[in-house]
Amino acid sequence: MKLRVETNKPNMQNELEEVIRAFAPYAVFDPLGEVISAEISEFSSSARTSIRSSLAPEISREYELSDDLTDLMRKRLVKRYLKRDLYDYLCLLTGKTLSYGSLTGIRPTKLYYELESEGVSPEERLSDFFRVSPGKVRLLSDIVRTQRGVIGAETEKVDWFVNIPFCPTRCAYCSFLSEVIRPKKSNLPAYTDALIRDILAVPSGRPRRAIYVGGGTPTSLPPDLLDRILAAIDAHGEEFTVEAGRPETLSEEKVAVLAARGVTRVSVNPQSFKQETLDLIGRRHTVEDIFHAYDLVRRGGAFDVNMDFITMLPGETFEDFRRSIEIAIDLSPENVTVHSLSVKRGSVFAESGYDNHSDTLAERMSDFARSALEGAGYRPYYIYRQKNTSGRQENVGYAKEGKVCRYNVDIMEETHDIYASGAGAISKRLFGNGRIERLAEVKEIKGYLERIDELIRKKIVFFKD
Numbered sequence: 001m002k003l004r005v006e007t008n009k010p011n012m013q014n015e016l017e018e019v020i021r022a023f024a025p026y027a028v029f030d031p032l033g034e035v036i037s038a039e040i041s042e043f044s045s046s047a048r049t050s051i052r053s054s055l056a057p058e059i060s061r062e063y064e065l066s067d068d069l070t071d072l073m074r075k076r077l078v079k080r081y082l083k084r085d086l087y088d089y090l091c092l093l094t095g096k097t098l099s100y101g102s103l104t105g106i107r108p109t110k111l112y113y114e115l116e117s118e119g120v121s122p123e124e125r126l127s128d129f130f131r132v133s134p135g136k137v138r139l140l141s142d143i144v145r146t147q148r149g150v151i152g153a154e155t156e157k158v159d160w161f162v163n164i165p166f167c168p169t170r171c172a173y174c175s176f177l178s179e180v181i182r183p184k185k186s187n188l189p190a191y192t193d194a195l196i197r198d199i200l201a202v203p204s205g206r207p208r209r210a211i212y213v214g215g216g217t218p219t220s221l222p223p224d225l226l227d228r229i230l231a232a233i234d235a236h237g238e239e240f241t242v243e244a245g246r247p248e249t250l251s252e253e254k255v256a257v258l259a260a261r262g263v264t265r266v267s268v269n270p271q272s273f274k275q276e277t278l279d280l281i282g283r284r285h286t287v288e289d290i291f292h293a294y295d296l297v298r299r300g301g302a303f304d305v306n307m308d309f310i311t312m313l314p315g316e317t318f319e320d321f322r323r324s325i326e327i328a329i330d331l332s333p334e335n336v337t338v339h340s341l342s343v344k345r346g347s348v349f350a351e352s353g354y355d356n357h358s359d360t361l362a363e364r365m366s367d368f369a370r371s372a373l374e375g376a377g378y379r380p381y382y383i384y385r386q387k388n389t390s391g392r393q394e395n396v397g398y399a400k401e402g403k404v405c406r407y408n409v410d411i412m413e414e415t416h417d418i419y420a421s422g423a424g425a426i427s428k429r430l431f432g433n434g435r436i437e438r439l440a441e442v443k444e445i446k447g448y449l450e451r452i453d454e455l456i457r458k459k460i461v462f463f464k465d
C-alpha cells in the first residue's frame with residue numbers, strides 16, 4: 001500500500017512512518033500515496049493532537065501540559081502523545097493491537113529507565129500510555145531487575161570491541177558486512193597486522209571492564225592469526241567474549257588458544273537444531289558439528305557459553321523451534337539469546353522476497369522461549385528490537401544466575417565508553433548530559449587496510465580529554 005505521512009513535526013516523520021510500518025510492514029511511503037495526517041498543536045499549557053485520513057474517522061485529543069515541565073520533558077511528552085495517538089488510530093483502522101504498542105525504538109529498557117527518572121511508575125506508564133501488552137511490560141521489568149547491580153557499574157572503566165569481519169559462508173538472513181573467506185583472495189595476515197596496530201593504538205590509561213571480539217566469525221581465522229590478535233588484546237581477568245558463532249570453525253587447537261589468552265565467554269550459535277533449516281539458511285554445517293563444537297569448548301576450558309537462536313526461520317514450525325530450545329536447555333549453556341528474524345536489506349532473504357510476518361507464530365515462539373528458559377533457571381537480561389522483525393517481536397538475552405554478560409548490557413543501555421578496533425567497528429564516547437559521540441571505522445576491508453594510519457590518528461584524537 002502506498003502512503004504519505006503529513007505532519008507539522010518534520011523531525012518526527014521517520015518515527016511516525018515507523019509506527020505505520022509496525023502495522024503494515026510492506027507499506028511504501030510515496031509522495032503520491034494515501035495521506036495520513038498526524039499533527040499536534042501546542043499552546044502555553046495544553047496541546048491538541050489530530051490524526052486524520054480518508055480511511056477512518058479522525059482522532060482529536062486535548063492534553064494539559066503542566067507548568068512544572070522542563071523544556072526537554074515537554075518536548076518528549078508532545079512526541080509521545082502524537083505517536084501514541086497515531087498508534088490508536090491505526091488500531092481502529094486495522095482492528096489490530098501490537099505487543100509493544102506505540103514503542104518503535106531499539107532500546108525499550110532505556111525508556112523504562114527514563115520513565116523511572118521522571119518519577120512515574122514505568123510499568124503503569126508503559127501499559128496505560130504506550131499500550132505495551134502486560135506480557136511485554138513484565139518482560140521489561142524482569143530485565144531491569146536482572147540488570148540491577150550490573151547496569152551503570154564501574155563507569156570509570158571502558159569496554160572494548162574488536163571486529164573480525166570474516167565468515168566461512170554467508171547466511172541467508174545476514175546483512176553484516178563480513179567477507180566470505182576465499183583462501184587465495186582473502187588477505188587475512190594483512191588484516192591481522194592492521195588490526196593489531198589498531199588494538200595497540202587504543203589509549204591504555206583506563207581499566208577495562210569487558211572485551212568482546214565479534215564479527216563475522218573470529219574463529220574463522222587460522223589459530224596462529226587468532227592467537228596474535230588475542231595476545232595483542234592482552235586480557236588480565238576481564239570478562240572476555242569471543243564469538244565462535246559458526247561451529248565448524250572451531251578446533252581443539254583454536255579452543256586451546258582461547259583458553260590460553262584468557263577468554264572467559266564463547267558463543268557457539270546453533271540458530272536452529274533442524275538440519276533442513278541449517279541447509280536452507282546457508283550455514284553449511286551439520287547439527288552434529290554444533291554438538292561437537294560445544295563439546296570441544298566444554299572440554300577445553302572453564303568458559304561461559306552462549307548460544308544464539310532465531311525465530312521464524314523459513315520452513316520452521318512451532319514444534320521445530322520448541323525442539324531447538326529444548327535441546328539448548330538440555331545442553332545447559334550459561335547464556336541463550338533468542339532473536340526474532342529480521343528481513344534485512346542486503347540479505348539473501350530480502351532479495352528473494354521471503355515473508356516473515358506471521359505475527360501470531362512469531363509471538364508464540366518468543367513467548368515459548370521465555371517461559372521454557374525461565375522454567376530452566378534463566379533470566380532475561382538484555383533486550384533490543386530491530387526493524388522489520390517477525391511479529392514486531394524482540395531479541396532477548398537470557399542468563400543463568402550470576403552469568404549476565406556485562407558487555408551486552410553496557411552496549412544496549414549505552415552506559416560505557418567503547419574503544420572499538422577493526423573494519424566497521426564503532427567507538428563510542430559518552431558525555432555527562434546524555435550526549436553520545438560515535439566514531440566509525442571504514443567498513444570495507446580494503447579501505448580499512450589502506451587508511452589504517454589515518455583511522456588510528458582519528459581515534460587517538462577522538463578519545464583525547
Ligand SMILES: C[S@@+](CC[C@H](N)C(=O)[O-])C[C@H]1O[C@@H](n2cnc3c(N)ncnc32)[C@H](O)[C@@H]1O
Nearest residue numbers: 173174216217245246269308309339340341342
Ligand atoms: C552479529 S551476528 C554474528 C554471530 C555469528 N557470526 C554467527 O552467525 O553465529 C549475532 C547473531 O545475530 C543474529 N542475527 C543475525 N542476523 C539476523 C537477522 N537478520 N535476524 C535475526 N537475527 C539475526 C544471529 O542469531 C547471530 O548469531
Ligand code: SF4
Nearest residue numbers: 167170171174215216
Ligand atoms: S550470521 Fe554470522 S556467520 Fe552468518 S554471515 Fe552473518 S556474521 Fe557470518
